[in-house]
Amino acid sequence: MISPDNVELSLRNLSLDNTSNCSGSDNEESKILKWNLPLKDLYRLACNFYKEKSGKAIHLSYEDNLKLVAFTQQAAHGPLDPAKAPPLGMFDVIGKDRRIAWQHLGTITKLQAMEGFIDLLDRLCPLFKPTVEAIKKDREEKVRQAQAEEAHRREQLEKEKEKLVELKRIEDERNREEIQRRQLQDALNQQTYHQFKEYAEKQFPGNPEQQAVLIRQLQNEHYHQYMQQLQAQVASNYSQLRATGDNEVDFSGNQLLDQNASSKEVGQLEYKEQCDSDEESGEYAVINPANMWTKPDVKLFKQEVTSGKGDGVIRVGHGDIITVRVPTHEGGSCLFWEFATDNYDIGFGVYFEWGKPVTTEVSVHVSESDEDDDTLEDDEAVCADDLECGGQQQHKQYNNTSSSSPLANSNPISIIVPIYRRECQTEVYAGSHSYPGEGTYLLKFDNSYSLWRSKTLYYKVFYTR
Structure with missing residues (x-):
């Protein structure tokens, strides 16, 4: 009881603390x-x-x-x-x-x-109170973990928001740069369209599709050359300013870009006057455009070259440029060339070096993309200038003084066919050109744009009366 x-x-x-309110x-x-x-x-x-x-x-x-x-x-x-x-x-x-x-x-x-x-x-x-204390600690730990998870989740959300904002900023910057690039390229394309069109009509008469492809490739090459010149000029200005200790100049290149864009027409007029003066001087004959065509029998052509009926097979390493030097012959009046590759395309162009050849032998020169930089830069400059003047003969001298390069000379060089990539893995590319005078043809096979792939080149060169 x-x-x-x-x-x-x-x-x-x-x-009870508050028994009156229970x-x-x-x-x-x-x-x-x-x-x-x-x-x-x-x-x-x-x-x-x-x-x-x-x-x-x-x-x-x-x-x-x-x-x-x-x-x-x-x-x-x-x-x-x-x-x-x-x-x-x-x-x-x-x-x-x-x-x-x-x-x-x-x-x-x-x-x-x-x-x-x-x-x-x-x-x-x-045992009751220790059990309650253990349960209370477990609950407090769960609450603490929940708070930590919530804080971590909020932190992750903040990071994701910041990442999205940064991605949006990068995307906007890229879009702005792309718009500027397109505007600049469109301006350059408008300035060079008529010259490139005339050249394409001479290369592919009666074939509007091939003309359009050639014009587009030439415009792209001209744009890249223009940007390389800008970068080189920015780097040069930066070096000069560092040497003089001038720290108040903007090195972003935007001002330089605007100045180049605004002075483009003046530069074209000055260079056109130079072209006209060269033509009026009459020191060299006007170079006629080359004839170019393609043939479908790639396999048969490769077999002929491999069997010894052609000039040979060359392995063009990645980043390399092959120059085949073909002197004019006393008994000839026209040069012919044919070439093809395995699996991949390759850049091709034809230059003409004025002056009496020292030998009649055909020679091959291999250079890496970073070798003979001055010569290659001069090539690009001559190519761009030649096209801007309507594809006519330009007489520009290479200033390369490297004694190790076979191209090191003081003779003027004219561009007959500008270098651009040819889909020669699917068909044989062929062409011919009438001798403009005494000199040496430079057939350039350019693989400098390829960082990883080497190309197998099959080629033939010969002359006719």
Whole structure:
């Protein structure tokens, strides 16, 4: 039996901070804490602990069990109302004892009953509070992990936003650069279109499609040469300014680009006057355009060259330029050439070096892309100037002083066919040109644009009367 003294003792141990507000709303009840946990949550943990451990980890007396059950009834239903309680059987001793224990709790509130259950269980079972502390730490750890994950997620979102902003900025910059590049290329194309068209009509008469392809290739080459000249000029200006210690100049090249674009027409007029003066001088004969055509029998042509019926087979390494030097012959009046490659295209052009040849032998010179830089730059300059003047003969001297290069000389060189890439892996490219005078033809096979692939070249050269 539960005595009133024991009930009063358990009630005196209740330590509610706000007993006057215990019957308030759920929000107010949720603010009542015990052991730094909401009272209702702690009460649920206590009930679960009591159900799981009773008779296993903890062994309570009959009187203690009656007290705990009475607290749970008071917390669930409030004070006992005998009129509403169901009748008990004559032999239900345990039921009668539980009802008496419940009745001895008097009119304490549900929250007071919850706290009384917790305090009594803590006093009877020393393992209860450490278990609650462990559960509380686990919850705090989960909350901490959730907060850390949330912070990490927000950080990732911020990084993604910053990355998207940076990508958008880069894309806008590329679009702006692409627009500027197209505007510049369109301006250059408009200036050179008529000259390139005249040249293409001479190379492919009556074939508008091939003319359009040639014009487009020449315009692209002219644009790249123009940009290389700009870069070289920017680098030169930068070196000069570093030498003079001038740090107040913008090295971005934008101002230089604008100046070059604005002065393009002046440069063209000056160079055209130079071309006209060269033609009027009459020192060299005017060079007629070359005739060029293609043949479909690539396999047969390669077999003929390989069997020794042609001049030979050359391996053009990646980044290399092959120059086949063919002197004019006393008994000839016209030069013919044919060539093809395996699998890939190659650049091809024909130059003419004025002056009496020192030998009648055909020779082959191999140079890497970074070898004879001055000579190659002069080639590009001559090529661009020649095309701008309508494909007529230009007499420009190479200033290369390298004694190791066979091309090192002081003789003027004219462009007959500008260098551009030919799809010679699918058909044989052939051509002819009438001797303009005494000199040496330079057949250039350019693989400098290829960084990885070497090309196998099959070629034939011969002259006719």
